[in-house]
Amino acid sequence: MSSTGSDEAATPEEESREGVSQVETETETATATTTETMNLVEAVRNALHTEMARDEHVVVLGEDVAENGGVFRATEGLLESFGDERVVDTPLAESGIVGTAIGLAMTDMRPVAEMQFMGFAYPAFDQLVSHAARMRSRSHGQYTVPMVVRAPYGGGIRAPEHHSESKEAFFVHEPGLKVVVPSTPADAKGLLIASIRDPDPVVFLEPKLVYRAFREDVPTNAYETPLGKAAVKREGSDVTVYTWGAMVHPTLIAADNVADEDGIDVEVVDLRTLSPLDVETVVDSFEKTGRAVVVHEAPKTAGLGAEIAATIQEEALLHQEAPITRVAGYDVPMPLHELEDYYLPQALRIQEGIRETVSF
C-alpha cells in the first residue's frame, strides 16, 4: 500500500490488529485512561479516524463523504487527515458504491461505505443480499467481505420523504450479513470499530435523531464493543422492553415515568446487534420479568419486533405472563413531518404499551 495522507506511523496491519484487540478487552472495564465528551456523530467520526490511523487498509467511500465531510459531518476531517485515496467521493450510485466496496474488500482493503440515508440503500440491495452476504459461503471460506456499510436511519428530524426509513428487518432476514445499531456515543465508537475489524459484512445503522442529542464521555483509545451482545440499560423486574437505536431514549424516559407514576419496574435491553441476535440476553431478561414490550420505528408488520416476540415465546413460553406488545411504526409510509410525532413511537406510546403489558 502506498503512503497516504495520514501522518500516523502505520504498523503492519496484522500486528496492530492483534495488539489493539488485546487492549480492547480491557477497555470496557476501567483501563481507559482518557476520555473525551462526544455526541454520537462525533463518536462515529472518532471511530473512523481511529481505525484509519491504525490500519491503512481502511478506506471511506460514498456520496459527499470527502470534500463535504458527509451530509451529517460524520466523515469531516478525514480527507485532510488521510488524503483522497482513502477518503473518496464517488459518483451518485449506491449499487456502484456497495459493489466496488465488495471488490475493495475482496482485495484486502477494509472499505467503510456510506449510504447517504438508509432509504437510498435500496439500489444496493442486490449487491448486499446476493453478494456481500454470500461471498464467504459461496467461495467456501476462501473469500470474505470485511466491509461496513454505514447509513443514518430513522425519523424525527423533519426530513423529507424517503429520508426517515428504518427497515433494519430487510437486512436481518439475509443470512451472512450482520446488522448493528448503536444508541449512545460510546457504543457508536466501540461498535463501529468492532464492525470495521469484523471479518464479515456489517450494515451499521446510525440513529440520526440522536446524532447530536446528547454527549457523554467516550474513551479516546481504540476499543471494541463486541458485536452480538445486547446491553441491559436499566435493570428491572416487572417487564422487559427490548429496543435499539433512537428508541432507546424515549424508552428509558418511559421506564422512569412508569416507575414514578405506576411503580412499574422496567428492564430496558438495548439490542445493539440485530443480527446475529443476542438470544441469550433476550431470553434471560424475559425469564426474569415474564413480560415484554418491543419498541421499534419500523412498520409493525414483519418488523424485528415479530422476531423477538416469536423467539421469546419459543424459548420461554412457560415464563410468559402477558402478550408481548409491539410498540412500532404504523403500517403506513412514514408521513411528511407534520405527522411524524404521531407515527413514531414516543414515550407516550411506550408507556401505554408497558402499562398494558403489565396490567394484562
Added chain:
Amino acid sequence: MSSTGSDEAATPEEESREGVSQVETETETATATTTETMNLVEAVRNALHTEMARDEHVVVLGEDVAENGGVFRATEGLLESFGDERVVDTPLAESGIVGTAIGLAMTDMRPVAEMQFMGFAYPAFDQLVSHAARMRSRSHGQYTVPMVVRAPYGGGIRAPEHHSESKEAFFVHEPGLKVVVPSTPADAKGLLIASIRDPDPVVFLEPKLVYRAFREDVPTNAYETPLGKAAVKREGSDVTVYTWGAMVHPTLIAADNVADEDGIDVEVVDLRTLSPLDVETVVDSFEKTGRAVVVHEAPKTAGLGAEIAATIQEEALLHQEAPITRVAGYDVPMPLHELEDYYLPQALRIQEGIRETVSF
C-alpha cells in the same frame, strides 16, 4: 387503445370490469359450469390469457416472456394471441422492467411484469418499495399503481444458486404492497385474476416447485379468488399449521401422517395472501386448536413465521398451550442442490414440528 392481436371482442374496460366482478362473486360457489384440468403453470397462463382477452389494458412484459413464452412457459401463446404490443420482451434490467411497469400503470395500463426468478427481483427493490408501494399515498390517492409483479419462487428443483429464493418477508414489510402466493392451480388462476384487477401493486409469487406437480379441475371462466383471505385446507382440532405456496403440499402429507401414526388432528391453513394478512382466519383457527406450527422455506430469522407467531400470541395468548414452532429454512444461504432436501422443510421436519408442538 389501438387494436391488438386478440380476436376476442373487447368491451370497454370499465363495463367489463364491473360485469366480471359480478360473475366472480358467484364463481367460488357452484356457478362455474365448465372446468379444465390444469397444473399450476397452466393456470397462471390461463389467467393471463383470460384477463388479456377481457381487458385490453393488460400487458405482459419481462425477460423472455414473448417469443420464448417465459422460461417456465407461463406466458406461452400470449404473443400469438395478443401481439407484440401487449406481450413484450424487454431488455435485461429488472429495475427498468418494474420502473416502466409503474409508468405503464400510471397511464391506465394494467401491466403484469415478470421477474424471471424471485432472486433476480432485488435490482428492482427500490422501484417496488420506494415507488410502487407509495404512489397512492404520496399522491394522496390521485395516482395508483395497478401492477402485478409475478415471480417464480422457492427451491427444490435442483436450480443453480440464486434461483431458489423465498424472501417474501422483504415485500411484506413494505406497507402499500400486497403479496400473494397460490398453492394450487385453481387458486393460482383466481388469485392472479384478482391481483390483476386489484387497484394496488401486487407481488405475485409462484411456487415453481409445484408448477407441474399436479393437476386439478380449474373453472374456465374468469373468476376471482379474493385477496386477503386464507383458506383452511384441512380441518383439525389439535394444532394448526400455517403455511403457503409449495410448503402446503408437504404440510398436508405431514398432517395425514401424524393423523395415522399419532392420532393428531391437524388443521392446515394456506395463507394465500401474505400481505395484508388474514389475521381473522389465523386467530380463529388458533383459538380452536391452541397450538401452532408455521412452515416456510425462507430463512427462519425475521421470516414471516415470526410475524404469525407474534400476532397469535398478541391476539390469543390465553388460548396458547405450547410454543408456536417455526419449521423454516435454516439461516444460511440456500445450498447447491445436493443439500437442498436438508435445507427445505420436508414432511419429515414438519411432522417433527407438529409432534413437538402437540406434546409440549
Added chain:
Amino acid sequence: MSTQNEADHHPDGATVHGTTDPIQILDADGTVLSNAEVPDLSDDDLVSMYEDIKLARQFDQRAISLQRQGRIATYAPMTGQEGAQVATGYALDRQDWLLPTYREHAAKYVHGMKLSALLKPLCGLREGYAIPDGVTVMPEYIPIATQIPQATGMAWGEQLQGQTDTAVLCHFGDGATSEGDFHEGLNFAGVFDVPAVFVCNNNQWAISVPREHQTASETIAQKGAAYGIEGVRVDGLDPLAVYAVTHAALQKAKNPADGERRPTLIEAVQYRYGAHTTADDPSTYREEDEAEDWREKDPLDRMRNFLTNEGLLDDDLEAEIDDRIEAQLTDAIESVEGATTHPTTMFDHVYDELPDRLREQQDELESLRKKYGDDAFHEVLE
C-alpha cells in the same frame, strides 16, 4: 404506432451532438445571436415567460427565508436554474406529463401546480404531494433517477393507447446520470422508441461532487449514443434556446420524421448559484467566485434585456409584474401557513381499502389522542 420490432438500432440515433458547444439563441447579454432564430412564441408568451422566471426567483428567496425562520423545512433552491425550468414548462402541451425532482418548483408551477401546492410538502402536510385533477404533474421524485424508467413507462403507455398528442418530460440532475435507473430507463426508451424527453439539468454539482468527478464522459449529451437516442446540449441559462430545443424534442416525440427516433436526451448546461438545499453549506466544497462566470449569463437578466430590446418590456410593466408576484407569493404563503392535517390521514391512501390491521392501528391512535390530547405526542419527555 411503433412496436418493439421496429426498435432496431438506427444509425442516426447514435449521432453524438454532445461534443458540440451548447446551443444558444441569446448571447450572454440577451441579444439574439446572428445565426439564431427566436422561437415562434407570441409576445404575451415571451413576457409571461419572463414573469414566471422572475416569480421563480422571488419564490426561491422567499422560501429560503421562510426556512431560516423555521416556518418550512429543508428547501432545494433553484436560482440560476429557473430559466431552464420555465422554458421546458412552456414547451409542454397541457396533456404532456411532467416528472420533476425536488428542485423543479418552477417547472411544476408552469405546468399547472399552484404556488401553495409547492409549499405544502415543505410545511410537512400529509397531503404535501397531492396532485389536483387535470394537472399532469407527478409528485416530485426524491430517490435520485428513479423517475427515469417511470417516464419511459408512461410514455410507452400513452403510445400504446394511441395518445399521439401526449409526450413525457422527465427532469433530473447531472448526478442522476450515474445511477443504474438512468441507464435502464434510457435504454428502454431507445428500444421501445417512446415519446419521452429526458432533460438533464446539469448544474455542475451533485451536492459537493463536481460534474467532472461524476463521470469521465466528456459531456452528458453524448451518453445518448449508448442508447441510440439523440443527445443535445443546450445553454441552460438561455430560456429561448431551452424552449426551442425542448419544443423540437417534444414535437419529434409525438410525430417523428421518417427514420427519426422519438426520445431525446437534453443536457441543459447550467449552474446552481446557491446551496444544494438549505441544509447545505457550499463553502465547504467550492469557491464562492465560481458562480460569477455563470451569473454573467443569468437567465433573468438575459430575458429582461431581450424583451427590452424587442420593446416588449418597460419599467411600468416591470413594476406591474413585481406587484403581481408579490401578491401571489403573499397569498400562497398565507394559504398554507397554519394549515394542519388530521393525524389519522396517514392511514388514508395506503391501499384502496383500509386493511383490518391498519384500521386497528388507526383506532389505537385515535384513542390515544382522545385519552392524552395532541400535545402529549409532541412533548419531548425528559
Added chain:
Amino acid sequence: MSTQNEADHHPDGATVHGTTDPIQILDADGTVLSNAEVPDLSDDDLVSMYEDIKLARQFDQRAISLQRQGRIATYAPMTGQEGAQVATGYALDRQDWLLPTYREHAAKYVHGMKLSALLKPLCGLREGYAIPDGVTVMPEYIPIATQIPQATGMAWGEQLQGQTDTAVLCHFGDGATSEGDFHEGLNFAGVFDVPAVFVCNNNQWAISVPREHQTASETIAQKGAAYGIEGVRVDGLDPLAVYAVTHAALQKAKNPADGERRPTLIEAVQYRYGAHTTADDPSTYREEDEAEDWREKDPLDRMRNFLTNEGLLDDDLEAEIDDRIEAQLTDAIESVEGATTHPTTMFDHVYDELPDRLREQQDELESLRKKYGDDAFHEVLE
C-alpha cells in the same frame, strides 16, 4: 498511482472505436490477414491455446450429455465462444483477477481452475464454488452484471495497494449491458481510472432476446464513450485477435501511456451456437440456420488451419491432443461423480464464527439425521 482527482474526463477516452468493423487477425479460413500481425506468442503457447479450445469444446459436449443423463444439473454451453474464453485467459498474468459468469468454463480452466472444479457446482456439491489457494478466479456470477462494479472495486483495491502488475478481467454477456450495474461499474471505472478490462461476450442473444432488442445502440463498444473509456470491437471467433486486443488492454491497464486511460471495454462479437442452457430450447425463438454463417468462422477450425499453415500442427499431434483431452475429461468426471457433502456443511462459512442460533439449527439437523436417517430427507412422502 492515480487518484480520484486525476479522474477528470479525458477527450481521448471518448473515442468511439465501436462503429468500426471488429478487429480480426485471421480471416474466416484461419489465414493471417495481410494487414495483421500475429501476436507475440511462442509456438508452444499457440498450440496449447488450440488444445484448450478443443478441450473446451469436448468438455461442452460431455457436459451436455451428462446433463441429459441426469448426472449433472443445468449446464450453460459455450460452443462457439471457447475461442474468446481461452484467448482472454491466455492474455492474463497469473496474478490477474478473473470474474467469470456461468458460461466461462474455459476461461476459468485456463486461469487455473481444475476441470473437476468446473463440474462440482453442476453436481450440486456444497463446495461447488470453492476456490483453491493461489487461483485468482472468482466464484461464477449468476445475477447478471453484478460482477461489474465488483471488478471495478477489485481493480481499484489493487491499484490503491500499489499492485501495478495486477489487473482485473471481467466477463459478461450482451444482455448484461442493459443492467444498471453495468452502467455503475463502468462509470466508476472511468472516474477512478482503474486497471480493469471489461469483456462483453456479445453472443447475439440473451436467452431469447436478440442483441438488437437489447439496446438501440449500434454497437456495445460505443457504450464506452458514455464513461470516457475506450471501446474496442473484436471478432470473438478469432482467438488471435481476442488475445491481441485483451493483451493490449491489460498492458494499458497496468501501465498506460501518457494521457491514456486504464480501463477498456472490449466487445467480442461472437455467437452462441447452442442453447442458452440445457433447459433452453432455442428453436422457439430463432432459426436453426442463423448459426451457419457463424460456424463458417469457427474458432477451432480457424486455429487448426492457422497452426497447420504455420507447420505447427499435424495429424500425429492432433491425435496426441485428442488422447490427452479424453483422459483429462474422464479423470475429471470420475473424480467428482459419487462425491457427496456432509449436510451440515451448509452451516460452514456463513459467518467467520457460527452464531448460536445457527449452531442450534445445525444440531437440530444432525439429530434429525440420527433419528430418521438420510433417506427420510429425500423421500417424497405421499
